[in-house]
Amino acid sequence: MTSKVVKPEQGEQIQLDANGALVVPNNPVIPYIEGDGIGVDVSPVMIDVVNAAVEKAYGGDKKIEWMEVYAGEKSTQVYGSEVWLPQETLDLVKEYKVAIKGPLTTPVGGGIRSLNVALRQELDLYVCLRPVRYYAGTPSPLKQPELTDMVIFRENSEDIYAGIEYQAGTPEATKVINFLKDEMGATKIRFDTDCGIGIKPTSKAGTTRLVKAALQYCIDNDRDSMTLVHKGNIMKFTEGAFKDWGYQVAREEFGAELIDGGPWCSFKNPNTGKEIIVKDVIADAFLQQILLRPAEYDVIATMNLNGDYVSDALAAQVGGIGIAPGANLGDGVAIFEATHGTAPKYAGQDKVNPGSVILSAEMMLRHLGWVEAADLIVKGMEGAIKAKTVTYDFERLMDDATLLSCSDFGKALVKNM
Numbered sequence: 001m002t003s004k005v006v007k008p009e010q011g012e013q014i015q016l017d018a019n020g021a022l023v024v025p026n027n028p029v030i031p032y033i034e035g036d037g038i039g040v041d042v043s044p045v046m047i048d049v050v051n052a053a054v055e056k057a058y059g060g061d062k063k064i065e066w067m068e069v070y071a072g073e074k075s076t077q078v079y080g081s082e083v084w085l086p087q088e089t090l091d092l093v094k095e096y097k098v099a100i101k102g103p104l105t106t107p108v109g110g111g112i113r114s115l116n117v118a119l120r121q122e123l124d125l126y127v128c129l130r131p132v133r134y135y136a137g138t139p140s141p142l143k144q145p146e147l148t149d150m151v152i153f154r155e156n157s158e159d160i161y162a163g164i165e166y167q168a169g170t171p172e173a174t175k176v177i178n179f180l181k182d183e184m185g186a187t188k189i190r191f192d193t194d195c196g197i198g199i200k201p202t203s204k205a206g207t208t209r210l211v212k213a214a215l216q217y218c219i220d221n222d223r224d225s226m227t228l229v230h231k232g233n234i235m236k237f238t239e240g241a242f243k244d245w246g247y248q249v250a251r252e253e254f255g256a257e258l259i260d261g262g263p264w265c266s267f268k269n270p271n272t273g274k275e276i277i278v279k280d281v282i283a284d285a286f287l288q289q290i291l292l293r294p295a296e297y298d299v300i301a302t303m304n305l306n307g308d309y310v311s312d313a314l315a316a317q318v319g320g321i322g323i324a325p326g327a328n329l330g331d332g333v334a335i336f337e338a339t340h341g342t343a344p345k346y347a348g349q350d351k352v353n354p355g356s357v358i359l360s361a362e363m364m365l366r367h368l369g370w371v372e373a374a375d376l377i378v379k380g381m382e383g384a385i386k387a388k389t390v391t392y393d394f395e396r397l398m399d400d401a402t403l404l405s406c407s408d409f410g411k412a413l414v415k416n417m
């Protein structure tokens with residue numbers, strides 16, 4: 001297929017060195033996916049804010065060369081009506097190593113499977129990293145929102161997101177149900193006709209690489225604890241195994257020792273000598289404790305579906321998904337991505353909060369080692385919120401705030417850098 005992507009005339013590719021570390025030129029080419037729905041609103045604002053931060057931080061010595069690549073509805077316009085996720089996009093993200101995307105629509109029930117999930121799986125971006133922190137002045141339903149300071153490591157490649165499920169009434173569903181009954185001795189499928197079936201693969205390898213990344217993050221960022229969040233009392237060989245393998249990684253790869261006979265354990269941060277506690281909690285209890293005792297949780301490692309729920313719940317505690325950033329990380333490739341979806345009712349209205357994808361870009365700049373530009377974005381965000389110049393989602397919950405459009409919030413952020 002001929003290329004549909006216009007490559008920038010300037011700019012160089014990010015490379016990996018022999019140890020797998022990024023080698024970032026001063027003018028890296030960064031592929032971006034605009035996104036469906038409000039993608040058209042937030043992505044251009046993100047690009048303007050990042051360009052302004054980089055310009056202010058480095059005065060022209062560094063510059064991102066943006067390269068639009070396609071997925072979702074825009075891809076069907078560019079590549080043809082059935083092409084939702086072109087191979088060219090996957091190839092270019094792999095080649096250029098660092099990319100950023102807006103949200104992509106997934107229909108509920110039938111229709112195409114999630115393109116967001118497909119990108120993560122196709123590129124083996126096995127960590128979904130979602131930091132949750134409070135910006136002073138942000139409206140929150142909590143009395144002390146500043147106590148919520150967590151970093152979610154969501155497993156991104158397994159669990160029921162693998163998409164192995166069979167629709168009720170199809171020959172495939174009937175075949176799987178008959179196999180479970182006839183060959184596996186399953187007796188507890190309550191209604192075995194017109195019954196959909198989903199499969200939840202959970203592996204030691206998948207768990208190990210996620211938990212290793214979370215524990216390494218604790219070491220590198222001087223964090224106090226890592227909590228495995230699971231529903232292992234009910235799903236013993238998937239969620240329960242995730243918990244057991246997680247503890248095993250801590251003991252065998254980080255030298256953690258049991259606390260009071262276990263299963264909690266701890267090890268010393270080799271950089272600081274401080275103790276890092278490794279613990280676990282059942283997912284439903286976790287969801288009430290993050291409201292009642294958020295200060296007890298720090299880095300969170302959890303499976304794919306739990307991580308999806310926990311991301312939005314924690315985001316709400318510190319102001320909502322309008323400012324919740326994220327990254328999908330693999331070995332050598334990363335796609336930065338807002339936590340929210342396409343919010344179709346607001347699409348094209350220049351209304352929503354662009355903070356989520358802007359803060360995802362802030363994570364991207366840190367990933368590139370461009371910390372000065374990243375710090376400016378944080379400063380701009382703090383300043384705009386403190387000045388009460390905000391988009392509708394915050395304005396409706398704040399007293400005496402000034403309502404800004406999506407693009408004007410971007411400008412306010414730049415003004416406060």
Ligand SMILES: NC(=O)C1=CN([C@@H]2O[C@H](COP(=O)(O)OP(=O)(O)OC[C@H]3O[C@@H](n4cnc5c(N)ncnc54)[C@H](OP(=O)(O)O)[C@@H]3O)[C@@H](O)[C@H]2O)C=CC1
Pocket residue numbers: 038042102103104105106107116321322337338339340341342343344352353354355356393
């Ligand atoms: N990674 C991705 O690309 C994701 C894609 N999706 C997809 O997005 C589509 C819509 O999903 P839906 O469940 O409605 O979730 P959305 O996150 O799109 O929207 C839910 C609500 O969250 C609020 N919201 C979302 N984004 C913003 C923003 N930038 N600023 C302010 N408020 C915001 C709005 O609340 P209010 O109405 O109160 O103003 C909105 O109605 C689905 O197809 C889903 O699959 C969903 C999540 C992630």
Ligand SMILES: O=C(O)CCC(=O)C(=O)O
Pocket residue numbers: 104105106114115116117308311339
């Ligand atoms: O892929 C989707 O449509 C939803 C994904 C999602 O909710 C998430 O990654 O948090």
Ligand SMILES: [Mg+2]
Pocket residue numbers: 308309311312339
């Ligand atoms: Mg989600």
